[in-house]
Amino acid sequence: MRQLSIPGAWLHKPIAHTDNRGTFHEAYRAVALARATGRALTLAQANVSVSRRGALRGIHYAEVPPGQAKYVTCLRGAVLDVAVDLRIGSPAYGRWEAVRLDTYNRNSLYLAEGLGHAFLALEDDTTVMYLCSEGYAPQREHAIHPLDPQLAIDWxxxxxxxxxxxxxxxxxxxxxxxxxxxxxxxxxxxxxxxRSAEGC
Incomplete structure (x- = not known):
């Protein structure tokens, strides 16, 4: 796994094994994630969204504690996936980084608690799965406008x-x-x- 410029955001690039039947890859391995980030992802909920081209979801985040760490994978189609540092007092406060997750690169993005998350569907029927450390709790969920000119995300x-x-x-x-x-x-x-405090 490779840490992005946003502390607490990590990109997983799997190795795909191909033969005449198709391909196989490890989309998630708990030991590898814990080794990279210094902590395990407790799985409390798995969500799947299906989006039309142009659907822009986020910027979403949850109150800390307990927050909500996410491990995001694009199962079909393609997204521009964005991590945003929303943590007051962070050296990276207000910084964002975008990565492409799609059917072909099969990459996944891990976001620690306190980071904002957004994505733009680049194709119709784009399917994204999120593994979440905490279940959905509407009273603790918040959003930032994804077109905020201060953030100036390059959609x-x-x-x-x-x-x-x-x-x-x-x-x-x-x-x-x-x-x-x-x-x-x-x-x-x-x-x-x-150890994970560096990333959160």
Whole structure:
């Protein structure tokens, strides 16, 4: 696994084994993730979304503690998947990084608690699976507007964007900070073990 420029975000690039029957690869291995990140992913919930081309989901995050770590895989189609550091006090606060997850590269993205997550479906019927460390709890779930000019995420300009009402009316990063609903970097540090504290 390779750590991205956002501490707490890791990219898994599997090795695909191919023969005349097709391909096989390990999409997830708990030991490898724990070795890279310094902690295990406790699986509490698995979600699957199917999206039209142009569907923009996020930027979503959960209050810490307990937060919600995610391991994201594109099972069909393609997405531009984005990690955003929303942790007040983090040296990378406000920084984002995008990676392509698709049927062909079979990459997966791990995001630690306190990071924001968004993706744009690049093809129709794009199917994404998220392994989550905590179950869905609407009272702890929040969103940042994915088109916030302060973040200036470089979404493709040739695709008409489709946003949910929740995401289209979400606050900007500054508005969420002023409302006191962003995760604290120091709280993330206290919540995780010492080795993973570097990533959260």
């Amino acid at each position: 493709p300009t040739d695709i008409p964007l489709l946003l949910s009402d929740k995401d289209a009316t979400a606050p900007t990063l500054d508005e969420a900070a002023e409302a006191g609903v962003l995760p604290s970097h120091s709280v993330c540090l206290a919540y995780t073990d010492p």
